[in-house]
Amino acid sequence: MKKKRVSITDIAKALNVTPSTVSRALNNGGKVSEKKKQQILALAKELGYRPNPIARSLVENKTQTIGLIIPEFTHHFYSRVLAGIESVTSKAGYQLLICTSNEKKKQEIKSFQTLLDARVDGILATICKKNDEFDHLQEVLDSGTPLVLMDRICEEIETSYVISDDFVGAFQAVDFLIQTGCTQIIHIKGPKVLSTSFNRFMGYKEALKKHLIAFNEDLVFEGNDPELAEKISACLKSNAVDGIFAYSDYLAFEAFKVLKNEGISIPDQVSIVGYADEPISSYVTPQLxxxxxxxxxxGAIAAGLLLNQIQDPETPLEFKSLKTELVLRASTKTFKEIPV
Incomplete structure (x- = not known):
């Protein structure tokens, strides 16, 4: 049989005092003598009293919980974002309620509604790639619930954002490929609706422009194309491709497989750069x-922004863009390897 939870009323009856007196003693309030306070605290400990978080949240209009919505757990990127968030929220005494959208619009909408129904104090989220309507995000803001979006931008929603500088990250990657001798560089794009896809594509084009290399649309492919491998293979046979820049490490791995099947040496004949620095980049040969x-x-910065908004609703909205880092491994040539 389930043991009955000890309540403030139980402690009050045992000591012949009012429940409000017990509440003040447990919450270090005034108007309770030190002797009576110690009696109440001792009995509460003896009986195993624990505060009711739901009742407290109704009184204080705070639940000490933060909602988090991410597309998935399988990507190392999101697990690191989560670790960053927890490093901040746990110290501040907040618990996380975590939902995943699995990159599906309906599931994302349901997740937001679930978190609002749970009366979370604020929400951190990365919108899914199959989303083209954002009424559910506006509903969060209209409810007065603070919202901070991470990684992906939604121009229709006026809130705080924390992203990485994908334009510069892509530019630096392609600029490096060109400096190491590449001139015919394939780009494998990400999902069309995502700001990250657009910014990385623009960074790719800007690097070509810097080096006066004409943009060739025949070298650009959609990452979600079911015939991606066949199209890359055909491109390799009809163009003097010497470099590949992919939207993600996973798309770079797809290019890896095509090059291996075609007997093309990496990086002697074709250099490859991915994006996100997932663990797979260290597992493939040569390393990516x-x-x-x-x-x-x-994650840590986004959590900090959200806590600031929870504590002070008048806190100005912020847009944080983080510098990326090009991590060089064996899938690209070094400057010393450039043919003279």
């Missing part, structure tokens, strides 16, 4: 050069 987005820092 990639762009690190600083996900731990992203």
């Amino acid at each position: 050069s990639s762009v690190n987005q600083k996900p731990f820092e992203m």
